[in-house]
Amino acid sequence: MRHSTVLAVLAGMTLASALAVAEEKREPKLVSVTDAQLKEGISARAGRNYAWMGYNTPEIHLQLPAVDNSAYADVTFDPPKLLDKGGKAVAYEVEQGLYDAQTHQNEVRFMPKAAQPGAPPVDFAHAVGTIKVRYPVAGRTVALKPGAAPVTAGGAKLSATATSLVVDAPAGWKPLEAPFESGMEEPLRVYDAAGKRLEEDHSQQLMQTREDGGQTTTHVFKGKVAQAKLDVIDEWAEVDLAYDLAPMAKLPAEGAGQKPAGGDEGGPSVKPSAVRRLK
Numbered sequence: 242m243r244h245s246t247v248l249a250v251l252a253g254m255t256l257a258s259a260l261a262v263a264e265e266k267r268e269p270k271l272v273s274v275t276d277a278q279l280k281e282g283i284s285a286r287a288g289r290n291y292a293w294m295g296y297n298t299p300e301i302h303l304q305l306p307a308v309d310n311s312a313y314a315d316v317t318f319d320p321p322k323l324l325d326k327g328g329k330a331v332a333y334e335v336e337q338g339l340y341d342a343q344t345h346q347n348e349v350r351f352m353p354k355a356a357q358p359g360a361p362p363v364d365f366a367h368a369v370g371t372i373k374v375r376y377p378v379a380g381r382t383v384a385l386k387p388g389a390a391p392v393t394a395g396g397a398k399l400s401a402t403a404t405s406l407v408v409d410a411p412a413g414w415k416p417l418e419a420p421f422e423s424g425m426e427e428p429l430r431v432y433d434a435a436g437k438r439l440e441e442d443h444s445q446q447l448m449q450t451r452e453d454g455g456q457t458t459t460h461v462f463k464g465k466v467a468q469a470k471l472d473v474i475d476e477w478a479e480v481d482l483a484y485d486l487a488p489m490a491k492l493p494a495e496g497a498g499q500k501p502a503g504g505d506e507g508g509p510s511v512k513p514s515a516v517r518r519l520k
Contacts, residue, residue, distance in 0.1 A: 269309040269425045269472055271380030276478070276516040282306030285372060285482050286510040287489040289501075290350060296497040297362045299488045300338070302506055303347045303372055310377045311345045312420050313474065318349045321370030323363065331365040342423040365488060372482040378518070379476035385469045395473030405461045406431060406469045412454030417472050428472035431462050439464040479517040486511065 274282075283305060290298040301321070305311035323331040334355075338348035351368070353360045383394045391400040397410040406429070408416070417428040431439045445461035489507030 266424060266426050268382065268430070268470075269312065269419075269428075271310055271377075271382060271472060271474075272308050273380075274306060274308065274310060274376070274378045276518075278306060279376060279378065279478060279480060279516050280513055283374060283376075283480055283482060284510040284512045285484045285486065286506045287368070287486045287508045288348065288506045289489045289492050291492055291496065291498070291500055291505050293498045295350070295352070297491050299351045299363060299365070299368075300348050301368060301370070301372075301484065301486065303374075303482070304510070305345045305347070305374075305376075307345050309425065310380050310474075312340060312342060312423050312425060313377050313380070313417050314340075315375035316340075316347050317373040319371045319373065321349070321351075321368045323351060323365040323368050325364075326366045331363065333363045333365075340420045340423070342420065342425070362491070367485055367487045369485045370483075372484070374480040374482065374513075375519075376478050376480060377474040377476075378478045380472065380474045383471050383473055385471070387466055394471070395475055397473070399469075399471060401466060401469045403465055405459050405466070406471070408458045408460070408471075410456050410458070412456075414455070417474065429460065430470045431460075431466055432468050432470075433464050434467040437464075439466065477519040479519060480513045480515075482511060482513045484511045 283303070286302050286304070288300040288302040290296060290300060301318070303316060303318075305314055318335070318337070320335065323333050325331055332354040334352045336350040336352050338350060340347050351363045351365075353363050381394070383392055383399060385392055385399055385401045385406070387401045387403050389401065391398050393399075396414055397408050400407045400409075419425045419427050429441075431441070433439055439462040442461045442463050447459040447461075449457045451457065487508055492501055
């Protein structure tokens with residue numbers, strides 16, 4: 242096969258792969274979550290990294306409810322303390338993980354401080370810390386057509402024209418962002434009459450800050466708008482999850498790169514005791 246032909250085949254395969262990935266994206270299904278569901282669905286547990294890189298690195302896993310709302314949760318791991326058997330602090334460096342849309346988990350990893358390649362994992366008796374979760378307990382997808390009456394959702398007022406979507410938001414309002422590799426569509430989606438997704442013309446976007454600190458943003462699109470969709474959160478809640486967890490037992494040396502048969506978590510899990518609804 243000639244070199245140019247090989248390149249063409251590879252290019253076609255790359256394009257096909259890219260299209261396949263794009264087709265896998267889906268619209269999120271946002272729901273309402275009760276306090277009981279939140280307390281039951283959130284937990285912290287010790288874990289171990291089973292990847293080739295950083296094999297057996299100790300972790301703390303945060304489990305979130307198995308709904309799409311979890312992708313938009315704001316999670317803060319306060320700096321944990323690692324203590325040895327005598328209660329003395331153990332030096333380490335923390336590495337923040339990413340949200341996993343498949344498992345609805347987030348995590349932190351405890352790395353050796355200023356470690357050299359091949360350094361053993363951090364050794365400690367227990368990790369003590371607090372995870373703060375700001376959770377979207379009520380979410381939905383708002384659909385709007387040009388000329389329809391403005392809709393109030395997530396604290397913002399939305400209106401559509403034949404070429405744009407106007408978001409009139411209060412001070413401090415932030416649009417949602419789909420997490421990296423979440424497999425979910427971007428929160429703002431606009432279509433023409435044939436159902437084709439319209440591209441936003443960012444060069445025409447107009448942002449105006451009002452005297453009250455709020456902001457009006459006009460999103461302009463390349464084509465005639467027939468319908469606009471925006472994922473919004475109507476209500477948030479806060480949860481503080483305190484933990485004191487022993488590390489999970491180390492995984493066998495020969496298992497690097499393979500998910501353990503017994504899973505990558507061990508020991509007890511900790512759940513929150515209270516939920517604070519935000520007004």
